[in-house]
Amino acid sequence: MTSTPTLIDSHCHIVFRSFDDDLDDVAARWREAGVTALLHACVEPSEIPAIRALADRFPELRYSVGVHPLDTEHWQADTQALLRRSALDDERVVAIGELGLDLFRQNNLEEQLQVLRPQLDLAVELDLPVIIHCRDAAEPMLAELRSRRSQGRCPAGVMHCWGGTPEEMDGFLELGFHISFSGTVTFPKAVPTHECARRVPEDRFLVETDCPFLAPVPRRGKRNEPAFVASVAARVAELRGVDLACVAASSTANARRLFQLP
Incomplete structure (x- = not known):
């Protein structure tokens, strides 16, 4: 009998209401699937107390604090100070985000x-990595990060839920960023994402669910959950021509290093 490979869901949103009724069952499934750690992303500051409570409830959970680019109305004069305090108050905060640019919506x-x-x-x-949401905005995002690098002010981080081209990926890799693949890598028409999964260096990719969104094939259209990160990893392995254990080991090591997970 082969053992289940260890996986990390590097981006999830289990604080959402769609998990209210069965979160203990969801947790049992992610543990059965070999998911030993989760990184919970934050989209706006009012979520932080509830995410912290989830970290109390599930010891394998770490989280970020930040404001999503589609939630700019939540940015106030005191928001940066609030995020700083939240990060300093809890060592389980391992990243800033989900932040970024979205010119699709x-x-x-x-x-x-x-x-941003x-x-x-x-x-x-704070010397923390960032979780970047970038949709139809690679050009301005690369310009912002390159400008910061020239000034020595570019953080480390990950391009989450990657959906760009291989050329755009190369730009972010050159800046030192990691690339995270979600359920979209299992979609048949996501050809540029497939090519990125083949080309990304072994020490620079993560896997995630972005649940409850973007459930991978064969569950597409249903509620996504952390256990399904195994389907993402399996498709990445298929695209790279390696076995699942190899992708699980690499993505887990990369996530642990980037987010300094225990």
Whole structure:
């Protein structure tokens, strides 16, 4: 009998209401699937107390604090200080985010940059990696990060739920970023994502669910959950021409190193 490989779901949202009724069952399934650690992303500050409570409930959970680019209305004069305090108050905060740029759903680039920049500054100040959401915005995101690198102010981090081109991926890799694959890598038409999964260096990729969104094939269209990260890892392994144990070992080691997980 082969043992289940160890996996890390490097990006999930189990604080969402869709998990209210069966979270203990969801946890039992992720443990059975070999998921030994989860990184819970934050989209806006009012979530932080509930995410902290989840970390109390599930010892394998670590989390980030931040403001999503589609939630810029939640950025206030005191938000950076609130995020700083939240990160310093709990050692289980291992990243700043989910932050970034999204020009697919909104066209308010300047407003998004005004929320992005102080969070990037905070990550550098606290020496924490960032979790970047980047949709239809690779060009301005690369420009922002390259400018910061030239000034020695670019944090480490991960491009989460990767959906860009191989050329865009190369730009973020050159800046030192990791690339995280979600259920989209299992979608038949996601050809650029497939090519990225084949090409990404072994020491620079993660796997995630982004649950409850983007359930992988064959569960597409249903609620996603952390256990399904095994399907993401299996598809990445298939694309790379290696076995699942290899992808599990690499992605787990990469996540532990990036987020300094226990």
